[in-house]
Amino acid sequence: MTNVQMLNCKIKGIKKFEIALGPFPRAFQIRGGEMKSQKLLSEAAPLVKKSEPETRKKFLKNLFYKEYTWAIVLLLPNLIGFLLFTLWPVLASFLLSFTEWDLLQPMKFVGIQNYINLFQDEIFIKVFGNTLYFTIVSVPIGIVISLLLAVALNQGLRGIKFYRAAYFLPVISSMVAVAVIWQWIYNPEYGVLNYFLSVFGIEGPSWLTSTKWAMPAVIVTSIWKNVGFNMLIFLAGLQAIPESYYEAADIDGATWLKKFRHITIPLLSPTTFFVSVMSVIGSFQVFDSVFLMTQGGPARSTSVMVHYIYENAFQFFKMGYASAMSYVLFFIIAIITLIQFWRQKKSQIY
Amino acid sequence: MGGHSLKKLNIILALLLIFTVFLSACNAGNQTTGETDDSNIVTLKFMGWEASPLETKAVKVGLEKFMKENPDIKVEYTPVPQTQYSSKLLTMLAGDAAPDVFFLGAEDYRTFQKKNVLLDLTAYFENEYSIDDFIPSSANIMQIDGKIFGVSSCTVSPVLFYNKDLFDKAGVPYPPSNPEKAWTWEQFVEAAKQLTKKDGDKVTQYGVFGLENNYMTTAEYFSNGGSPYNNDFTKSTFNTPEVKEVLQAVLDLRVKEGVAPEASVLEKIGMRPTQMLQTGKVAMLVDGSWALQELASMNFPVGAAPLPKFKESVTHGQAHVHAASAKTKHPEEAWKLISFLSSEEYQTQLVKEGLWMPNRQSLYTDEGIKKWYNEDVHPEGFKEMATFFRDAKPNPNAFLSNNKVSSIITEELDKFYYDGVSIDRVAERIDKRSNVELQNQRD
Numbered sequence: 001m002t003n004v005q006m007l008n009c010k011i012k013g014i015k016k017f018e019i020a021l022g023p024f025p026r027a028f029q030i031r032g033g034e035m036k037s038q039k040l041l042s043e044a045a046p047l048v049k050k051s052e053p054e055t056r057k058k059f060l061k062n063l064f065y066k067e068y069t070w071a072i073v074l075l076l077p078n079l080i081g082f083l084l085f086t087l088w089p090v091l092a093s094f095l096l097s098f099t100e101w102d103l104l105q106p107m108k109f110v111g112i113q114n115y116i117n118l119f120q121d122e123i124f125i126k127v128f129g130n131t132l133y134f135t136i137v138s139v140p141i142g143i144v145i146s147l148l149l150a151v152a153l154n155q156g157l158r159g160i161k162f163y164r165a166a167y168f169l170p171v172i173s174s175m176v177a178v179a180v181i182w183q184w185i186y187n188p189e190y191g192v193l194n195y196f197l198s199v200f201g202i203e204g205p206s207w208l209t210s211t212k213w214a215m216p217a218v219i220v221t222s223i224w225k226n227v228g229f230n231m232l233i234f235l236a237g238l239q240a241i242p243e244s245y246y247e248a249a250d251i252d253g254a255t256w257l258k259k260f261r262h263i264t265i266p267l268l269s270p271t272t273f274f275v276s277v278m279s280v281i282g283s284f285q286v287f288d289s290v291f292l293m294t295q296g297g298p299a300r301s302t303s304v305m306v307h308y309i310y311e312n313a314f315q316f317f318k319m320g321y322a323s324a325m326s327y328v329l330f331f332i333i334a335i336i337t338l339i340q341f342w343r344q345k346k347s348q349i350y
Numbered sequence: 351m352g353g354h355s356l357k358k359l360n361i362i363l364a365l366l367l368i369f370t371v372f373l374s375a376c377n378a379g380n381q382t383t384g385e386t387d388d389s390n391i392v393t394l395k396f397m398g399w400e401a402s403p404l405e406t407k408a409v410k411v412g413l414e415k416f417m418k419e420n421p422d423i424k425v426e427y428t429p430v431p432q433t434q435y436s437s438k439l440l441t442m443l444a445g446d447a448a449p450d451v452f453f454l455g456a457e458d459y460r461t462f463q464k465k466n467v468l469l470d471l472t473a474y475f476e477n478e479y480s481i482d483d484f485i486p487s488s489a490n491i492m493q494i495d496g497k498i499f500g501v502s503s504c505t506v507s508p509v510l511f512y513n514k515d516l517f518d519k520a521g522v523p524y525p526p527s528n529p530e531k532a533w534t535w536e537q538f539v540e541a542a543k544q545l546t547k548k549d550g551d552k553v554t555q556y557g558v559f560g561l562e563n564n565y566m567t568t569a570e571y572f573s574n575g576g577s578p579y580n581n582d583f584t585k586s587t588f589n590t591p592e593v594k595e596v597l598q599a600v601l602d603l604r605v606k607e608g609v610a611p612e613a614s615v616l617e618k619i620g621m622r623p624t625q626m627l628q629t630g631k632v633a634m635l636v637d638g639s640w641a642l643q644e645l646a647s648m649n650f651p652v653g654a655a656p657l658p659k660f661k662e663s664v665t666h667g668q669a670h671v672h673a674a675s676a677k678t679k680h681p682e683e684a685w686k687l688i689s690f691l692s693s694e695e696y697q698t699q700l701v702k703e704g705l706w707m708p709n710r711q712s713l714y715t716d717e718g719i720k721k722w723y724n725e726d727v728h729p730e731g732f733k734e735m736a737t738f739f740r741d742a743k744p745n746p747n748a749f750l751s752n753n754k755v756s757s758i759i760t761e762e763l764d765k766f767y768y769d770g771v772s773i774d775r776v777a778e779r780i781d782k783r784s785n786v787e788l789q790n791q792r793d
Contacts, residue, residue: 103444
């Protein structure tokens with residue numbers, strides 16, 4: 001073959017390559033190997049003539065095929081929604097927290113007075129305590145239960161799909177329906193729970209009207225409702241652990257407990273980290289279970305932060321104060337999450 | 351090339367879909383106040399709450415009548431659940447999407463008026479009505495500094511309902527209907543004890559239910575010569591012997607005498623207080639007089655009597671007002687609707703059903719009573735009880751423009767009723783916390 005022929009084959013080859021793969025290679029070429037493609041294109045330049053009016057058209061056409069163009073266009077609906085309905089209200093709320101506003105009269109700028117009042121408000125301190133109580137009890141217990149459930153379901157028993165669905169059913173059930181049913185269960189005279197306890201000779205208290213027992217009762221309902229979700233995540237994490245580790249441990253004669261402690265838990269640590277961060281965030285923001293079951297409970301014993309924010313905004317018409325409170329909640333959750341991230345980094349298993 | 355045009359088609363379809371989503375979001379906007387269309391019919395938006403399906407039916411019947419008499423006005427009525435009513439109204443007012451005419455609870459009346467969202471009806475009102483014709487409790491609530499921003503719809507008060515069958519079975523005489531002969535508290539407790547039946551260890555029938563509720567006990571504070579607030583509503587006075595005595599007596603009904611069930615026990619299984627009276631779970635029920643509408647339709651012999659008195663037989667009265675939005679585009683028509691809703695004919699229709707009690711002096715004369723007395727609904731002796739409503743004191747909560755106070759009272763009283771905290775401590779805390787809020791409300 002002559003040089004020219006070889007050159008022609010090369011050029012044809014490139015062209016064929018480009019046509020076969022469609023427009024995308026151009027995008028890749030922009031990132032890397034640009035010089036190479038430019039060189040080849042310039043060699044092939046006599047075959048393609050560029051004229052002025054066509055440059056713009058070609059630019060748009062090029063843009064049409066760029067990856068990032070499509071990324072932006074397809075993200076645009078979601079992005080606009082996010083900007084308008086999430087980001088803007090979050091920023092506006094921050095500005096609102098420095099005002100006093102009741103939705104109907106003009107805003108009054110009060111600086112950090114809302115924040116100062118917040119820390120002296122005994123109701124705020126009480127609901128913060130309730131929220132902490134809720135988190136500290138429901139998160140660890142929830143994680144342990146869902147982990148054990150996931151391990152149990154991972155054994156490959158028959159009917160695993162049924163159990164998975166059954167445990168996940170409470171998660172997708174409406175909180176209103178769940179609240180009504182659990183109110184029946186907790187009823188001191190006609191409820192199933194106290195009947196069950198009476199079989200053992202224990203006289204159950206009036207769960208939802210006792211300031212001591214209302215919060216534990218709501219916590220139990222909340223754990224019951226959410227355990228399926230974490231269980232599914234743990235299941236996914238468990239299935240990512242290679243069987244070979246367990247087989248190696250079997251060969252070394254490890255008991256189930258040893259396998260669990262030394263293989264399962266360490267290798268699950270990214271999953272556990274994710275589940276615990278999400279659970280903490282979720283439980284600080286709990287509202288529906290409390291609101292629907294006890295409406296803040298006897299003497300505010302089950303009133304949580306989000307409930308108090310709601311009350312301040314929509315029942316006492318104190319928008320600025322409620323916004324300040326929601327920002328304090330945001331900072332608390334952010335700090336706790338950062339602590340969790342920092343701890344995770346420190347104790348990296350691998 | 352085939353590949354390109356197909357791709358272009360897909361892209362165009364995708365963009366079309368995205369735009370339709372935007373368009374559908376834009377079109378969902380609410381209309382604000384009523385519009386006037388070509389045929390000059392004014393549409394008014396009217397919002398109220400539904401305390402019971404019977405109430406909504408009654409309102410709708412009344413509105414049909416109004417629209418017949420005013421063919422150029424169309425009224426669209428939207429009932430809203432009562433628990434979220436104020437928040438919904440507030441957000442509608444803030445979003446400029448408020449109804450033209452709406453119910454406004456007495457406890458919210460002054461709060462909303464302070465925010466300048468109510469239409470000043472004084473001129474309209476003085477043209478057609480006289481404030482002296484209204485019973486004192488209604489007149490006091492309606493007037494804010496001599497002006498009228500809403501017209502009182504009726505009046506309701508807490509009363510004592512009872513199941514006649516259970517009284518007959520236990521051989522207990524009915525409580526008197528005449529307020530001057532009303533039971534004393536001791537007589538009431540005695541009757542409740544006789545009406546509490548046990549089956550072994552479990553109580554099958556309680557004597558009374560409904561008093562563990564600040565709305566009901568407020569009437570008893572007045573009966574005992576006390577008041578939860580001072581005269582100009584700037585200080586909370588729960589920590590006074592009169593109020594504390596009442597609350598302790600109410601708690602003792604359950605804790606000492608065992609004649610009252612715990613509030614939540616029966617409610618949480620979905621039984622409404624009226625159903626408790628009907629099914630014989632309780633023999634007496636303290637509830638608002640509005641419950642008569644439902645009780646009368648429940649096919650059991652129900653009786654009504656004034657509340658047992660401590661010193662004086664008195665109760666409190668209040669009712670929602672009908673108000674108009676300050677930004678309504680049709681103030682004249684809105685007033686016409688409010689005027690109709692305040693008319694004797696509309697009111698007597700709902701009084702006949704047992705839901706309301708009249709708020710006009712003229713309807714409490716012998717002649718007036720005949721206009722609304724309904725044998726099928728009002729129990730025997732109800733005519734004698736009429737003065738109990740007429741002479742009621744205005745409900746103090748109507749004069750606070752701060753909703754946080756009721757939340758404080760509920761929280762602290764919960765501790766008293768359910769947690770065994772002493773009444774002295776609870777009353778002290780109520781006063782301390784309420785006074786802080788009442789101070790703020792004057793700013």
